[in-house]
Amino acid sequence: MPELPEVETTRRGIEPYVVGSTVEAINVRQARLRNVVPIRSLKRALLGTSIQSVIRRGKYLLLSSVNGHLLIHLGMSGSLRILPKGTPAQKHDHVDIVFDNHYLLRFTDPRKFGVVDWVTGNPDEHSLLTHLGPEPLTGSFSGQLLFERSRKRSVAVKQFIMDSHIVVGVGNIYANEALFKAGINPLRQAGRISLKRYEKLSQAIKDTLIEAIKVGGTTLRDFTNSDGQPGYFKQSLLVYGRAGQSCRKCRYRLSEVRLSGRSSVYCPRCQK
DNA sequence: ATGCGGACCTGTTAGC
């Protein structure tokens, strides 16, 4: 479900409730998530400590206390919500972090592709984080980087920019959108794109993500922020979900192909 | 190393 803008929206939503609050209880209903450390082991470390910060790394969130970091990934269908204490749990509500204020943080994930893990030491060395590429909204991400890392790569450029080892946070929706804005065909081989075009693409990725964050992300079916509100970027989508409809630039019919199982929509006229 | 397909799960929707 969530790409970088949705995770960042979630981060901003939970931060004011969580930072400075002490963990009073942890309720685990479903421990079988995509974890490295058994989820139950986080209890001992986190109970009675307070959360000092909520930072995002790619699509991961890190809630840090003096003892270590709670690492959360929302997978394809996960969400985090702030709810009043005592709110009854529903079917896919797997973990609650209960605070000493009036609230709890609830992790929900029907498909269980998400992660709720515990990290001690430097989180950058955690196996899920250590090989991640740069953050797209920082200066360490650029057209130059995409150009250099794509040389001799034959993969389609869309798969290339969705590879978290290259750059983090770009999922299927925003990959489609950024490629359209940059005028690049998603099927083009990554190694056969010029530096100039990669500079346009890196800027398109930044612009798309920033715009989406501004309006609270994209809600297709069930994404909500931590208050239960949807995001409004869906109205701004130029190609994703619009196969067969007309291009917003040239009116030509948008095409759809599947790239490693992911739907890829593009304009055959505007994207070369 | 790179590229590809399958695996992990459940819910919703499209099609017969």
Place this chain on the structure above:
DNA sequence: TGCTAACAGGTCCGCA
């Protein structure tokens, strides 16, 4: 209306 297949915002793993 009901059944089945395909699809969905992600990522890791094993194999060639």
